[in-house]
Amino acid sequence: MSDALVRLQDIHVRFANQAVLEGAELQVGRGEIVTLIGPNGAGKTTLVRTVLGLLKPDRGHVWRKPKLRIGYMPQKLHVDSTLPLSVLRFLRLVPGVDRASAVEALAKVGAEQVIDSPLQGISGGEMQRVLLARALLRGPELLVLDEPVQGVDIAGQAELYRLIGQLRDRFGCGVLMVSHDLHLVMSATDKVVCLNRHVCCSGHPEQVSNDPAFIELFGQDARSMAIYHHRHDHAHDLHGAVLKPHVHDENCKHG
Incomplete structure (x- = not known):
């Protein structure tokens, strides 16, 4: 595929002598x-x-488009309930992010209204949108x-x-x-x-x-x-x- 961003071929990974991946293939x-x-x-x-x-796999080939920009959204985020962290401050943990870019990212996922809310106080759906906005910050x-x-x-x-x-x-x-x-x-x-x-x-x-x-x-x-x-x-x-x-x-x- 000429538009390939990442390609994994024949990936083998073992942990503690246990096979986790055996010849896995993936392309996006x-x-x-x-x-x-x-x-x-x-x-x-x-x-x-x-x-x-x-x-790094034990065996196999990993190819990524040169200088590929990847945005990652984790499965869940655990934040201590006593930590004073707003959505804005959370997004600003990404270097170079100011309020304007945080608002822009949240607007892309329909969650700009929570920008000043405590991170621990937003709903599950809002949290997933915040995490998605964070993944979008670097284009x-x-x-x-x-x-x-x-x-x-x-x-x-x-x-x-x-x-x-x-x-x-x-x-x-x-x-x-x-x-x-x-x-x-x-x-x-x-x-x-x-x-x-x-x-x-x-x-x-x-x-x-x-x-x-x-x-x-x-x-x-x-x-x-x-x-x-x-x-x-x-x-x-x-x-x-x-x-x-x-x-x-x-x-x-x-x-």
């Missing part, structure tokens, strides 16, 4: 949403840490989102997934998500990668939800949960590759 392209799914212990976090450059070409709807109710989950899609459409950036929400994620992604130490199956959601490896991992009920309503302005080939890319700014600037 510009303007593409890729969702990583799999059971607990499948190696999803390890693969994400490899993408971020926080972990990333690749967003890496670890369980982005963690702690959010079902209506809020669908809204957050729509927001992520809108951000991709607006900025043309690649998105790598880790998710357990099979009932919603299939309508919010271009490509699904099913991981269980190695890649069991991958492709566009409709294809993966009918794959025997997917059904073996998640059961027949998961197939019915993975209802596929995938509407956007491009098509896929038989392998899930995007044939007609989104129209977006060539420089992928978030300013």
Whole structure:
């Protein structure tokens, strides 16, 4: 893929002589949403840490676009209830961020109203938006989102997934998500990668939800949960590759 942002090939990782990843493969392209799914212990976090450059695999090849800008959204944030930390002060922990840029980032995710609120006092959905705003602060070409709807109710989950899609459409950036929400994620992604130490199956959601490896991992009920309503302005080939890319700014600037 000429628009590839990151490509992992034949990744092997062992911890305490235990195989965590065995020949895992992953690729994320510009303007593409890729969702990583799999059971607990499948190696999803390890693969994400490899993408971020926080972990060097024991074997395999990691390629990133030169000077790739990555925005990372963690699964959750633990803040001591006694710590006097507002949303603004939290965002200003990122070097070079002032009030104006913090407001701008929050506005992109629809959360500018919480800028002066105590971080510990906002709702779960607002917290996820604040974390997403923080990931956007540096104008990333690749967003890496670890369980982005963690702690959010079902209506809020669908809204957050729509927001992520809108951000991709607006900025043309690649998105790598880790998710357990099979009932919603299939309508919010271009490509699904099913991981269980190695890649069991991958492709566009409709294809993966009918794959025997997917059904073996998640059961027949998961197939019915993975209802596929995938509407956007491009098509896929038989392998899930995007044939007609989104129209977006060539420089992928978030300013």
